[in-house]
Amino acid sequence: DAKTTQPTSMDCAEGRAANLPCNHSTISGNEYVYWYRQIHSQGPQYIIHGLKNNETNEMASLIITEDRKSSTLILPHATLRDTAVYYCIVRSIRSGSEKLVFGKGMKLTVNP
Amino acid sequence: DTEVTQTPKHLVMGMTNKKSLKCEQHMGHRAMYWYKQKAKKPPELMFVYSYEKLSINESVPSRFSPECPNSSLLNLHLHALQPEDSALYLCASSQGGRGENTIYFGEGSWLTVV
Numbered sequence: 145d146a147k148t149t150q151p152t153s154m155d156c157a158e159g160r161a162a163n164l165p166c167n168h169s170t171i172s173g174n175e176y177v178y179w180y181r182q183i184h185s186q187g188p189q190y191i192i193h194g195l196k197n198n199e200t201n202e203m204a205s206l207i208i209t210e211d212r213k214s215s216t217l218i219l220p221h222a223t224l225r226d227t228a229v230y231y232c233i234v235r236s237i238r239s240g241s242e243k244l245v246f247g248k249g250m251k252l253t254v255n256p
Numbered sequence: 257d258t259e260v261t262q263t264p265k266h267l268v269m270g271m272t273n274k275k276s277l278k279c280e281q282h283m284g285h286r287a288m289y290w291y292k293q294k295a296k297k298p299p300e301l302m303f304v305y306s307y308e309k310l311s312i313n314e315s316v317p318s319r320f321s322p323e324c325p326n327s328s329l330l331n332l333h334l335h336a337l338q339p340e341d342s343a344l345y346l347c348a349s350s351q352g353g354r355g356e357n358t359i360y361f362g363e364g365s366w367l368t369v370v
Contacts, residue, residue, distance in 0.1 A: 176356055187260075187346050187361035188299065195356075231298065237356050242287050243312060244348075244359050246298035 148232045150250040156226075158256050162219040166232030169213045175236050177208060178244065179217045181228040181252075188231065188246075191217065222254045259283075260362035262347050268368045271337060277365045279330040279347030287352035288330040289359065290322060293344040305330060306352050337369045 149167040156162040168177065178193040192199055192206045194215070199206045205218040219226055231249040260281045269275045279288065287306045291299040304312035305324040319341075321333040330347055344364045350357040 178358075180361075185344075187348075187363045190358055190360060193356065193358065242304055242306065242350065242352065242357070242359075243289070243301050245301065249298055 148234055148247050150230070150232050150247065152248070153251040153253070155253050155255055156222045158224060158254050159221055162222040162226065162252060162254070164217040164219075164230050164232075164250060164252060165214065166217070167214045168232070168234045171212050171234050172236075175234045177206065177215050178233045178235050179204070179206065180231045180233065182231070182249070183225075183228040224254050224256065226252065227254045228252060260347055260349055260360055262362040262365050264365060265363070266366045266368075268370060269334065269337065270370055271339070274333070274335045276334065277332040277345055277347075277367070279332075279362060280328055281349040282328060283349065283360070285349035285351055286327055287350045287357070288324060289348040290330070290332050291346040291348065293346060293364070299346055334367070339369050342368045
């Protein structure tokens, strides 16, 4: 699976949009971009995923560049509860490639 | 409902003990996973079961023994562990097979080996 690069950490003010970047320059055509987050001492929580179109759900929006080499996760109105480690993961959808490989992730701190 | 239930939440065991971690899902998922997470590190894959058969073993020591009694249950049997095996053990599940099958995680079992 292609590797991803994320900043180590980022701060955001409560109530503002949090834009979390991710680079995946070696992504291939059958690989999805997945985002998970992990709040301290809890299991990873699925946020959103996409292939090439922008996606939105009740938690976040995912913007993928046209060349698919990078993406941005947007939390539209960050709250203190959004403080977590965010993982951007590229994952193949080919049969036999079920596994999710986590990188180091990015610590988002939402400040009051 | 995307719930994966893990028990116990906390486990303390001696190096000579035998214990088990349990995981259950009722989403009809056919793939189940065990991950291990050390403090301040990302989760690392240990095992994958697909349609109740072990499909991936990431070179995990034999003191960790997975078992999938049926498609809803996944166990991790622990024997002769070392203190460095202390970690958060995460279970996860997905629909399995080809395609964009989202993996859902449980809250984990905190294991301390003394």
